[in-house]
Amino acid sequence: MAEKKGKKKDPKEWRIDIDAERCKGCGFCVEFCPKGTLAMSDDFNSKGYHPPMVANPDSCTYCDMCEMVCPEFAIWQASDVQKKDTHIADDLVRMDRMPHIWCPGCGIGTVVNCFVEALHEAGLDLDKTQIVSGIGCTGRVAGYVDLDSYHTTHGRAIPFATGLALGAPDQKVVVISGDGDLTAIGGNHFFHAARRNADMTVICVNNFTYGMTGGQVTPTAPQKSIAITTPYGAFDRPFNIPFIADSCGANFVARWTTYHVRHLQRAIKTALLTPGFSLVEAISPCPTLYGRRNKLGDGLDLMKFYKEKSVRFKKDQHTTADAEIGFQDQIMVGNFVNRENPSLLNAMDSSLKDKLGDKYVQWPIPG
C-alpha cells in the first residue's frame, strides 16, 4: 500500500532497494531521478544488463520517481520503520509470472505502476475490481495483474467488459489494452462503449505499433512513420484517441505519457472514480519496433522525446481536436474532458423504472 504522499520522508528511515535480477537496464530510473541519486553500475546481472546503483544516497528525497518509472518493478524505496520492503506493484502483480515478456525500455510496466498506484489511492476494493485485456503486448497486462482478470480475444476487451459491468454492477471494470487492439480491430466497440457511457475505465497504451506481431502500422501511427507494413511511411491519417472519446460522449478523457508518471497515475485514479465511460491514453515507448524504425532511439530516448515534445492542453485555448499527433511532432497531454452524464447502467435502470413502474424487476446483483 502506498504511504502518504506529500509528506517529507525522514531520510534516516528510508533506503533504496534494487532487485538487480529484475532489471533490464533501460536507464529510466537514473535519467528521471530529480536529484542525481542513481547511476548505472558496471555490474552485470544474469541476463547481461547493467542494473542501477545508488551513487549518492544522501541526495535522495525518497520521492519514489524511480519506483514509479521502473517498468521492471526492480527498484523501490524501503523502510523498516514504515514496513515497506517491496515494490509498490508487488502486491498487485503476479510475481510468480515474472519476468514479464516486455522488452527493455518498453513502457507498459510503467503504466502498470501508475495503474497500481491509482488503484491503491482510489481505495477500491481489490476483490471487486476486474481487469480485462485484449491481445498484444498490452493485452498481457491482465495476465500479470493479480485481480480477477480476463485475457479475451483481439479487439474485444470492451464488449466483454460491457457484459461484465452490466452483469455485476457492484464491480469496477477496467480495460487495459493497446492502440491496435482498441482502435483498429476493436474500434467499433470503443466508439459504442463511449457512446453508451458504459461503466468502465479504459486505459489505452498507445505505442503506435503492433508490437507482438513485429511492428505493423496501427491506426494511431502518425503519417510518414515507418512500420514493417508501411516501409515507405504511413499514408493514412491517424486516429486522435481523445478526440474520438470526447466526441462519442465519454465522461472522462485524458492523455499522458509514461514520462508523466504522476499525472498518469492521477488521471487513472480520477478515471477509476468517475462513473460511466472513462478513457486514459498512455503514450508509451516501443523501442524495439517503433523507436528503432523511426530513428527515435531506444526506450530512454523515447522518454526524453516525450518530455521535450509534450505540450499541455489548455481548456481555454484547445479542444481535443488539437490533440492529433504528427510525425516526430508535439504530443498534447492533459485531462481533456470531465463530464457527469449518467452511465449506461444508470440510464437503463432509471428509464426502465420510469416506463415499467411496479412491473420492473431490477436485475439483482448475482448472489
Added chain:
Amino acid sequence: MKADPKRVLSGNHFINGNHSATEGAIAAGCTFAAGYPITPSTEIVERIASRFPRVGGMFVQMEDEIASSICLQGGVWSGRKAMTVTSGPGMSLMMEHVGLAQITETPCVFINVQRAGPSTGLPTKTAQADMMQAKWGSHGDYEAIALSPSSPQECFDYTIDCFNLAEEYRMPVFLMSDEMTGHMTEKVVIPPADEIELVERQFYTGSDKYLPYKREANGIPLMSKAGLGHHYHITGLTHDERGYPVLTKPVQEKMMTGLMKKVGDNVDKLTRYEEFMMEDADIALVSYGISFRMAYKAMEMAREKGIKVGLLRMITCWPFPEKPIRELAQKVKSMIMVELNYGQMFLEMDRFSNKYCETDLCGSSGGEVHEPEEILTKILEAAKK
C-alpha cells in the same frame, strides 16, 4: 433445483418457436442476453427486450454479433446464465467467440435460427446448412453440443436443456433451430415451475487458491465469478490449471485432452434420439429438426404402400449419435439422411454406416422444407435396390 415460478409462464400458449425459445431461456434462469438484430431470429431478442426487465434480466443490444458473442461471456463471468441469438451471417461472426467460450470453459447458450446461405442467402427462408459450422466453425479442435428442435414446444424444452448442459459441462451449447421452426406457431405447453428441473452453476467454495481449470472427478472444473476474491485468470491462450498461459506442447495436450474428454467420455449420456416404426424396418430414414417432420410424413406414406420404413430422429446432432446409427446400420439394408443442406450430417451418418448398409442423402438447397413426395421417391429408389 426447480425453476423460479416468477419466471415461468405456466399454461397453454399459441406462440411461435422463437417466442417459445425465449420463454425457455427465462424459465431456465437466463438473466443476461446480448444480441444483434438478424432475420429470422429477431423475435427472440424482441421478446427478451420486453420480458427481461419484468423478470430481473438484463438485455443489451450490441453493435454487432462479434460484440454480442463476447459481451454475453462477460455476463457469464459476472455470475449469470447468459445467451445470444442469431442466424447464419451472425453465427459466422460469432465463431471466434465460440472458440473463446470453449477454451475458457464458459457456460453459455448460442441459439442459431438457421436460414439458407451462403452469405446473405435467403434471410427469410429455412435451411439446416450450419450444422457442420456448429462443430467445426471456430478454429482449432473442440467438441460441440447441439440440440435440434422441430417444433415450438421443443424450442421451449430444448432451450432449457441447452442451459442445463452448458452448466453441467461448463461449455457453450447450441440450439440449432431454423426459420420454419422459429416462425411456426403451434400449441406450447409450459409446465408448472416445479416440474422444470434446472442445473445450477457449481462454484468453487474451498479455502485454497482457486484453480479455474483443475478438473474434478467428473472432468469438469468448478466455476468462479467476479468479486469472490479468487483473483483468477481467464485466458484464450493455452493455459494450465491456474489459468496461466503456458505455451508448450505438454500443456496444450493436457488442456485439449480435458476439453475433448469432458464431452467424449459422456457421449452415451449426451446422445438423445427417437425411433419410429423401426421394429420391422429395412429402410431407415434419419433426420433432425424441422426435416424430421417431413420425413415422418414420408414414412407414413411409404408404410401405406407396404414399404417397411422406419425413422431415427436425432435430438442431439452434436455429439453425433454414433452408436445408435452404427447399430441401426447393421439392422437395415438402407439408410437415408433427410436434411436441408447438401449433405452435412449425411457425412457423419455415412462414415458410421456405409460399412454395413446402403446410404443415401435426401438433401436440399434450403429455402423450403422437403415435400414428403421427394423423400418418398428416395425411399422407393432404395426399396428397388
